[in-house]
Amino acid sequence: MTVLEHVKMARYSRISYGLVGAFFGTPKRHREEAAIEAKAHTLLK
Amino acid sequence: VFWAAACIWIINNFVRSTLGKALNAVRDNEMAADAMTVNTRRTKMIAFLFGAFWAGVAGGLFAHVLRYVNPGSFGLQKLAEVLAMVYFGGLNSVYGSIVGAVSISLLGEALRPLELFKWIIIPLMLILVMIFRPTGIDRLPGIRCPPTGATETNPDRGRCSMALLARVADHMTHFFGGLRAVHDYNLQIPGGGPDPGLIGPNGAGKTTIFNLFTGIHTGHRGANPPGRAGDHRQAAPPDRLPGSGPHLPEHAVSGAT
Numbered sequence: 001m002t003v004l005e006h007v008k009m010a011r012y013s014r015i016s017y018g019l020v021g022a023f024f025g026t027p028k029r030h031r032e033e034a035a036i037e038a039k040a041h042t043l044l045k
Numbered sequence: 046v047f048w049a050a051a052c053i054w055i056i057n058n059f060v061r062s063t064l065g066k067a068l069n070a071v072r073d074n075e076m077a078a079d080a081m082t083v084n085t086r087r088t089k090m091i092a093f094l095f096g097a098f099w100a101g102v103a104g105g106l107f108a109h110v111l112r113y114v115n116p117g118s119f120g121l122q123k124l125a126e127v128l129a130m131v132y133f134g135g136l137n138s139v140y141g142s143i144v145g146a147v148s149i150s151l152l153g154e155a156l157r158p159l160e161l162f163k164w165i166i167i168p169l170m171l172i173l174v175m176i177f178r179p180t181g182i183d184r185l186p187g188i189r190c191p192p193t194g195a196t197e198t199n200p201d202r203g204r205c206s207m208a209l210l211a212r213v214a215d216h217m218t219h220f221f222g223g224l225r226a227v228h229d230y231n232l233q234i235p236g237g238g239p240d241p242g243l244i245g246p247n248g249a250g251k252t253t254i255f256n257l258f259t260g261i262h263t264g265h266r267g268a269n270p271p272g273r274a275g276d277h278r279q280a281a282p283p284d285r286l287p288g289s290g291p292h293l294p295e296h297a298v299s300g301a302t
Contacts, residue, residue: 001066001069001070001073005066005069006070006081008063008066009063009066009067009070009078009081009083010081010082011063012063012064012067012081012082012083012084013082013084015063015064017064019064019091021062022058022059022062022064022065023055023058023059024055024058025058029062033062033063036063
C-alpha cells in the first residue's frame with residue numbers, strides 16, 4: 001500500500017457508502033472517494 | 046464471457062475503493078489496520094463471502110458446461126492449478142490473475158502432447174517465477190511514482206513512497222506539550238539515491254518523524270518552539286496529542302516505527 005492509501009484508510013470509519021457502492025461504483029461512492037483523496041492529499045502536503 | 050466481464054468489473058471496482066483497500070490493510074498488518082479504525086472482523090468476513098460468492102458462480106458455470114459435477118473434479122490438482130494461476134500472474138493484482146489464468150491455460154494446452162510431463166514443467170516454471178519474480182509476471186520493474194512521476198527501478202512501492210516523503214523533510218520540529226520530540230529535522234535525498242533508513246534508540250523520535258511525514262502530526266518548521274521566531278506553522282493543538290481527548294479516526298497515529 002502507498003502512503004496515500006494509508007492516509008485514506010484513516011477515513012475508513014467515516015465512509016457512508018456500503019458494499020453495493022464499492023462493488024458497482026455508484027456516484028455516491030465516487031463523490032466520497034474524491035473527497036477522501038482530496039483530504040489525504042491536503043494532509044500529506 | 047458475461048460473467049467473467051462482470052466478475053472483473055466488480056472486483057476491480059471493489060479493490061479500488063477504500064473498503065477494498067481495507068482488505069490489503071488487514072492482510073499487511075491486522076493490528077495496524079485496527080488502529081486505523083478498520084473493522085477487521087467485518088473486512089475478513091467480506092473477503093470470505095466475496096470469494097465464496099465468486100467460487101460459487103464459477104462452480105455453477107462449470108457444472109452448467111459439463112452437465113455433471115463430481116467432487117473428484119475439484120481435487121488437489123485443480124487447487125494447485127488455480128494457485129499456480131494466481132502466483133504466476135501476480136498476487137494482489139486483478140489483471141495479474143487474468144494474465145496468470147490465460148498463461149497457465151495456454152501453457153497447459155501447448156504442453157498437452159507431453160502428457161504427465163507437463164505437470165513437471167509447469168511447477169518448474171512456477172518455481173522460477175517465484176524465485177526471480179516473487180510478485181508475479183504482471184509486476185514489471187520501473188514503476189512510476191504518481192505524485193512526481195519519478196521513476197524508481199525497484200518495484201517495491203513502499204521504497205518509492207519513502208523516497209518521495211523524505212524529500213519533504215525540511216527543518217521539521219515537533220513538541221508534545223513542553224517535550225521536544227523532533228528538533229530541526231532536515232533530510233534531502235536526491236532522486237534515484239539509496240533507500241533511506243532511520244535508526245535511533247527508543248524515544249529518539251523516529252515514529253514522530255514518520256507521523257510528521259504522513260501529516261498525522263502537524264508540527265512546525267524551524268528549530269524554536271511554536272510562537273517564537275522561526276515558527277512558520279502552528280503546532281498541533283493539545284486535543285490532537287495522543288492520550289488526550291477523544292480518539293477519532295483522523296487522530297490515529299502510527300504507534301511503532
